[in-house]
Amino acid sequence: MGILLKNVQKVYKSGDVEVQALKNVSLTLPEGTISVILGPSGSGKSTLLNVIGGIDRANGGEVHIFDQAIHEFNDDQLTEYRRKYVGFIFQSYNLIPTLTVYENVEVGAEISESPLPIDEVLKGVGMYDKKDKFPQQLSGGEQQRVAIARALVKNPRLLLCDEPTGALDEETGKTILRLLQDVHRQFGTTILIITHNQGISAMAHWVVKMKSGELVECAKNEHPIDAEKVNWV
Numbered sequence: 001m002g003i004l005l006k007n008v009q010k011v012y013k014s015g016d017v018e019v020q021a022l023k024n025v026s027l028t029l030p031e032g033t034i035s036v037i038l039g040p041s042g043s044g045k046s047t048l049l050n051v052i053g054g055i056d057r058a059n060g061g062e063v064h065i066f067d068q069a070i071h072e073f074n075d076d077q078l079t080e081y082r083r084k085y086v087g088f089i090f091q092s093y094n095l096i097p098t099l100t101v102y103e104n105v106e107v108g109a110e111i112s113e114s115p116l117p118i119d120e121v122l123k124g125v126g127m128y129d130k131k132d133k134f135p136q137q138l139s140g141g142e143q144q145r146v147a148i149a150r151a152l153v154k155n156p157r158l159l160l161c162d163e164p165t166g167a168l169d170e171e172t173g174k175t176i177l178r179l180l181q182d183v184h185r186q187f188g189t190t191i192l193i194i195t196h197n198q199g200i201s202a203m204a205h206w207v208v209k210m211k212s213g214e215l216v217e218c219a220k221n222e223h224p225i226d227a228e229k230v231n232w233v
């Protein structure tokens with residue numbers, strides 16, 4: 001199984017206040033599928049992604065990723081899990097401003113046991129021609145391509161995307177979604193995408209809906225559409 005969550009709970013405490021970010025979330029997503037996670041702001045989407053990616057720990061329940069019980073992992077094991085299996089893409093790109101495009105992707109390659117060739121990955125995302133540029137010399141869409149290249153160069157089995165098109169216009173956003181779809185087709189990568197754009201769910205195999213820390217729906221989409229045909233909302 002790809003992703004298997006059983007009764008996962010996450011509580012954040014700040015002072016006397018407790019926030020139940022995840023309430024008994026159970027979820028099954030097969031390996032090699034694209035899933036979209038929808039839900040209002042504060043519903044627990046990022047927390048869910050972070051728990052699956054081993055950035056954050058659940059307070060209760062079980063988290064099995066590729067048949068590994070990561071909720072039982074110690075910190076070193078969790079770091080190793082992230083390094084080996086997980087690529088992250090965020091809305092804010094998180095590129096290192098003092099490094100070139102090539103060097104930013106190299107950072108991703110260095111932490112991997114079996115990285116893909118950097119030049120090939122840069123060509124794949126259409127950024128090879130700009131490999132010597134710095135992030136501030138690039139448009140938002142180009143920066144996101146570099147961030148995707150940095151995640152992909154690890155050849156991750158799991159690609160976690162938190163609002164990857166949130167800062168992009170429709171045309172650029174769709175090229176990024178196309179790229180994710182191509183990655184899925186080429187490598188069979190399991191991809192999770194958090195979005196506020198409901199239209200994107202039409203390109204996913206599974207659509208997960210969150211509300212107030214609860215998983216309210218996990219529906220299969222039998223006929224995912226191409227990224228270009230997404231109804232941008």
Ligand SMILES: Nc1ncnc2c1ncn2[C@@H]1O[C@H](COP(=O)(O)OP(=O)(O)OP(=O)(O)O)[C@@H](O)[C@H]1O
Pocket residue numbers: 012013014019020021039040041042043044045046047048
């Ligand atoms: N580090 C933290 N400390 C305290 N509370 C937190 C922390 N991270 C998240 N929360 C709270 O947990 C709840 C779920 O947050 P989360 O970021 O997972 O929601 P979200 O659905 O991703 O929201 P958004 O769409 O706005 O990013 C929110 O009430 C949030 O304020």
